[in-house]
């Protein structure tokens with residue numbers, strides 16, 4: 001078996017490159033996601049650097065990233081009444 | 083531009099059954115009803131005939147969970163942000179479950195070949211680059227095969243190749259999302275270490291793909 005794919009292998013290698021010895025799991029990220037989302041709205045890109053372990057997990061976990069994106073959309077839509 | 087409540091006010095009103103709690107729940111419901119269509123925009127359009135009943139259910143489940151877990155609110159954000167986070171988790175979990183309901187893990191792994199990696203085949207590139215690429219790839223895939231357990235390879239294929247959500251893959255393996263993330267993290271760490279030991283840097287491998 002010798003897969004020849006560029007795309008998949010490349011993606012895997014990119015994930016390996018981002019791999020850290022210590023990473024948050026999805027539960028730890030979920031616990032902080034509300035705080036992180038508010039930081040994103042208030043400070044934009046800078047927020048990412050304030051919580052680097054959350055940011056790092058989000059780069060590697062599409063599921064948590066989807067949840068952040070959905071939350072951000074909801075927050076933007078309700079900003080004026082909360 | 084309604085009532086901007088403090089976190090303390092939310093907690094206080096929700097703590098005990100009674101009119102204050104009912105009012106607070108009604109306000110939360112209104113916030114959720116306003117935000118969810120945006121949160122779910124790429125998942126379930128509000129024009130979908132099932133949208134209203136789905137959102138109703140999500141809100142119901144969210145409010146139950148919020149009352150159940152008031153103690154776990156740490157005040158890291160505004161209370162309504164925390165509530166919306168819970169709603170998003172509930173909604174996406176259910177939508178993912180529905181979307182992947184008819185997909186079995188065995189079926190997925192079967193179409194990907196016996197080791198689960200057969201699908202990773204692209205049309206071959208130009209002749210010379212192809213030789214170098216296939217050499218590098220052969221080394222990488224040998225490492226993948228030698229370093230990872232069957233379970234790690236299967237989960238890597240299901241989640242990263244087929245895009246199966248972690249929760250869905252975890253359910254099918256009788257585990258949970260956190261444990262599965264840890265298993266995949268361990269797999270990545272092993273691969274990183276082994277690539278290093280073989281003197282194969284990630285940059286080298288990626289360079290083999292540059293045109």
Ligand SMILES: [Zn+2]
Pocket residue numbers: 025026029057061063064065263
């Ligand atoms: Zn995650």
